[in-house]
Amino acid sequence: MAVNFKGFSSVAQLVAGPVTGDPGSITNATTLDFELAVPGCTPDMHFIVTAPSLVADLVLGGAFCTTAGTLKIRIGNISAAPINPASQSFYILGL
Numbered sequence: 001m002a003v004n005f006k007g008f009s010s011v012a013q014l015v016a017g018p019v020t021g022d023p024g025s026i027t028n029a030t031t032l033d034f035e036l037a038v039p040g041c042t043p044d045m046h047f048i049v050t051a052p053s054l055v056a057d058l059v060l061g062g063a064f065c066t067t068a069g070t071l072k073i074r075i076g077n078i079s080a081a082p083i084n085p086a087s088q089s090f091y092i093l094g095l
Helices: none
Strands: 009-011 014-021 030-037 047-050 058-067 070-077 088-094
Touching: 014 030, 047 058, 070 088
Parallel strands: none
Antiparallel strands: 009 014, 014 088, 030 070, 047 088, 058 070
């Protein structure tokens, strides 16, 4: 089964593609869950997310879908200061 990773594609039980999002400011030593619209994602799926442009001291803590079509990504700030990352691409693979 082929999936086009440059453009958003979906097949039954598989979603993949880049999604642009801006998580906003993340308080020091905390996590933030922010939402992205991801067509085809459902709560029974598992997700792998990468963010090649994520700034230093931010870590991806996982991703989950609580409502069909909406993915929540958890980002942690391990620094001693708030960080407000720029809008960026998150690469999503949902199985």
